[in-house]
Amino acid sequence: METKRIIEHFLQALKKTTITLEELEALFSGVRIDWNEFSTVLLCLEEDKTLEAVKSAGRTTRSPKLAYRYRVNKHLISSASRNLLNMDQLAYHSSVKLDYYHSVSVQEYEQDKQWIARIDQYIKHNGFPEEAAPAPERSFQLVSNEKWITDFGGETLLKRIGLWEQMRIYPVSDPLMLAVNPGLFDDPIRNECTHLIVENKTTFQALLPVLRDTAFHTLIYGCGNKITGNIDMFPLQYPVNHCEHQFFYFGDLDYEGIRIWYETNKQRPIRPATIFYEALLEMPFVIGKDNQRRNDASVQAFLTHFTQTQCEKIERCLTFGGYYPQETLTTSQLQLLWRREQWKQWIEMN
Secondary structure, eight states: HHHHHHHHHHHHOSSSSSSEHHHHHHHHTTOOOOHHHHHHHHHHHHHHTTTEOOOGGGBSSSSOOOOEEEOOOOHHHHHHHHHHHHHHHSSSSOOOGGGGGGGSSSHHHHHHHHHHHHHHHHHHHHHOOOOEEHHHHHHHHSSOTTTTTHHSSHHHHHHHOOOTTTTTTEEOOOOEEEEOOTTTOOSOSEEEEEEEEEEEEEHHHHHHHGGGSSSEEEEOOGGGGGGGGGGGHHHHHHHOSSEEEEEEEEESSSSHHHHHHHHHHHOOEEEOOHHHHHHHHHHEEEOOOTTTTHHHHHHHHHHHTTTTTHHHHHHHHHHHEEEEEEGGHHHHHHHHHHHHHHHHHHHHHO
């Protein structure tokens, strides 16, 4: 019953322990609702003890007589919600997991339920996909909406119910912009492949001419924040499976550059390219990024890759609203640093 669902949702979100009849009536302000239906719902909630009449407040003279004030027993609503979840869990395919919804409001489950039901029906009729498919294609197969996974929360929901991996979805992301070292592209002897991601185009163009002279297999243009969204394209664009891939990152030394590294590092392990950052720290920083916001988690994670002295220099720079743009290093300095034998030793150590 829609009226009961609306009232229960409201009561579950209620911060107070009591509610007036007037407040309950206000839920349906501007909506035509039958008084008898409204009254029946409240009396039903009284009967199951979800609502407990405050006797001192009295009751209406109009029949059926409703209390002017109720005490709310929200734990009983929660119990009913758990029972609903348990019943639905039994009805769904065994792979659909509802554990997440036991710790959130019933409203959230009600919002997701229509999608869960459609996914459940898909699994029961088709089983799980045998081949991977792009997100829009799989989205249309599941819920008849090609944008549901990418634009309307479908990825989050599939992860909530434990089906993201089993649906074999690969994202439709912008391609990575990368250059390949032809001398190392398909070397069967090496069991490690190394890759350098740089935040800015200027740095990418400065390093590109000497890629062949380095220990790196690729040079990747991160394009600022875009790298956080398209790094998952790497295995498709560089399908070298016989080696372990190591990633290094060099970006502007400011809060935003550190945040980009941090967010990308969440998706696959990426080390700050400390040889470049150490060279930056030998120079004076410039003022101009005092409008950026600090993310303590990202800064602390970044600093673990540096010595105590270097950490102090970085903190001093950031605290004073300063930063080191990648362009602090000239083209010749960047190329000289990337050609250094120290990279090979460092890569082997890590």
